[in-house]
Amino acid sequence: MDQNEFQGIDLGHKEIEIPPEIRRVIVQEGGEDENVKIALPTDVSSDGVFGAQWLIVDPNHLRVITSNNGSSRQKIILPLNSIEDAQIEQCVGNGLLHVTVEGKPRVLLHFSNELTERFALAATYLRLHKENDRVPDFNSDGKRCVSCGRRLLDPSMKVCPNCIKRDQVLRRLFILAKPYWGQGVVQLCLMLAGLGVDLLPPYLTRTLIDQVLISNDHRNWLIWLVLGLLGLQIIRVILTINTNLLTNRISTSFTTDVRAKMFAHLKSLSMDFFDRNETGRLLTRINQDTEELQGLINQMAHFGLYIMLIIGIGIVLFSMDPLLGLCVLIPAPFVLVAAYFYQKYMQPNWRRFWFARWRLNSMLNTFLAGIQVVKAFAQEGQEEERYQNRNNTVLASRLRVDQAWAKFFPLISFAFGAGGLIIWYAGGNAVLDGRISLGTLMAFLSYLGMFYGPLSQLAQLSQAWNRFTTIAQRTFEFLDETPKVQFSKNPIIRKKVEGRIEFDHVFFGYDPYFPILKDVSFTIEPGELIGVVGSSGAGKTTLVNLISRFYDVNRGAVRIDDVDVRDLPIEDLRKNIGVVLQTPFLFRGTLAQNIAYANPEASREEIIRAAKAASAHDFIINLPEGYDTIVGEGGAGLSGGERQRISIARAILLDPKILILDEATSSVDTETERQIQKALEVLVKGRTTIAVAHRLSTLYNANRIIALERGRIVEMGSPEELMQQKGVFYKLVQMQSQFARLDGVISV
């Protein structure tokens, strides 16, 4: 990137320095400019335009200094000790920092989104400075290029495109491709042979013209020369077919290898990786990147071929006639420029066309998916209009491509043709002077046709090369990703646990600056049934995720049978925990396979027993294919309640000591819920159960209820106790009994 042209983008690699003007104001207002703890500039002024304000924190005071047209003044000063709380708040396109002073909120300043993490750090410091005076490192925000320290635009990479060590990436790719080295050598030989075959025909035509046509000395050579040309063409065809087949075979099997490696690695990564990377982006990684890698390997092979061709032809031309050879080079810059402009001029037109077509297709998709809604609301007319509009856009963009091409094509043919004319003129003179023969001139002209094509292709080389190394790098980085939840080095083996669960002052946030769970402590005895209630976003699901160690706590500990979960082997831990989720997930396969997912070795008796316990047996045997019924991806063909009972059967079959029910009944109707409830009652017997529930009817026989609010435990006790306290749980019960009356369900 042209660094001079984009200086306003803060890539965070510069140290924050307090300008003299701001220092002056600090001193003027009775502060010390030497002992500043925090000096953070924001890019939003107090009247909501781009401008500068500074947050200055010294050991005693917090100041906000605002600059306007070169003059700065102190806008806010607060004694540091008076700050009771500090938080950042997300607005639209920006955020703000506010503090609480004497129980009252107070807004300090706004900042644009790119500074969010820095000000979140500052807020954390302001909140905790009494206990922890360590000043945060403001340059640690965001993911940075490990090589140059600049902020990464593509957070899924570790180094920025500028810093990719292309030779290293290539070396690694080369090593990865070791099994294909032999085929690669064969490929190279084929390409060289093809090159020779390409270069020969003009030589033969030269002989044909000079020795046969003009001199008429060797009339009998004619048939042999023509046959020779035919032979060369046949060899060329055979070589081309084989080269292409081999290239495809190498690139396809190589990328299949890479894909397999990526999947093998993917499954070993921990949950935080999947949270950080959306499913869509991961799919792109694994499918598109490898596919593109394959295309690029092919392309690179072609570039290799072109370069050899250009060098080969160059050598031949110069050896035939150096002066005329030079003339060939005259139009070369024009060809390159033309190729460059082709990219610049045609590419956007093509992209516009693809984009318009994509939008048309996606509209059609949405329409078909929502056809029932369209018909129900009688909106066919509106949809047709929409479709017509997009269709017209496609037409317009296609026309623009064609028009651009119509204008461009004659120009590029001119660039190619003009090169030929130079040779006709210079070569014609040479023939007339007797310096070269007519045959040589004709050979020259044929080589010329083969010369400019590859040359124009090379204009794309640097772009393709960058893309190639970037994708290869991305692939390697993915393969280098280490799971955050690490296996314990000295694991404590507990094949069967009793089921005591203890949370000991647990703090946890997916982003440590924004904790979801705050100081959560409780103990669950083996066999207890615990209900977890609270509004959405209170941290219920997060809490149960910590038990299975999908994530590691930031502070505190989660213990099972007095052993920190971090000391247990992950596989053993999870074998002891059964999970029933809100949306059951079934894999493609038979019902029996789905029930036996955790233990594919399970006998048929075990499967039927589990299904019976989960009240799934009855509906399964009524299916025409019984336990052999194949369900589609995600469980297509079964109702929500049926799927849920299959997933309960799956948990029963695992026979875990700890059971987690994460809103297991919240997405089904009341009748199904009753059946599921029946299944669950069987399941929870003799196990430590943690049930996250919106529907409190699930919890009527719970030993204790934990109520969470904004990440903290606000109530804990038996349902009866909590009902008497008339707190959060009581409210929930009140509300649901109103609903229950409406629904005809007996209330709790």
Add this chain to the structure above:
Amino acid sequence: MNTGISIDNQTILEKSPQDEVNLFNFEPVYLQPAEVVFRYEQENLTLMLSDGKYFPRVTLRRCFPFTNNEVFITVKTPDTEKERGKEIGIITNLEMLDFSSRESVLHELKLHYFVPVIQKIEKIHEEYGFMFWKVETDRGQKEFIMRDNIVSSTRQIGTKRWLLIDINQARYEVNEDLLEDSHSRKLLVRYLLL
């Protein structure tokens, strides 16, 4: 019916224990211009209701941020660490407020919705899957970086209006007709594939 529970949980939870549980109060509260006074106290937007209720800090939300800027503004208390903010009421039209209340509200909206409107595009540079923009906006000069994926980083919000979302989720509005020069328009058409 059943799906409604989880949504209503919150409404109920947020009420203080004294409030009576009323599930069927869906009517929006509209604030009459005569009963509200908005003032800035330092950087806080404060609200005083005519019944004497005072809010040391309120925040505002536009119900229709793109279609009409001065109608249907929701007034709410700010979120705190313990609970989410509650809606105090909706102002249907800012024009009816007294002058300084209206000025204060407009200022707060300007701060909350930091969406600069691009007036001039100086340069767009494309590299490694990102677009680097250098623009002049109604809030000053700015350079920003956007993913070059048009589908995810732009939204059409009117016949010739687009919203650009950069890698930091900052937003910029651009209106083809409001661009100051043909150079800017040309760049826009070219890079947004219009």
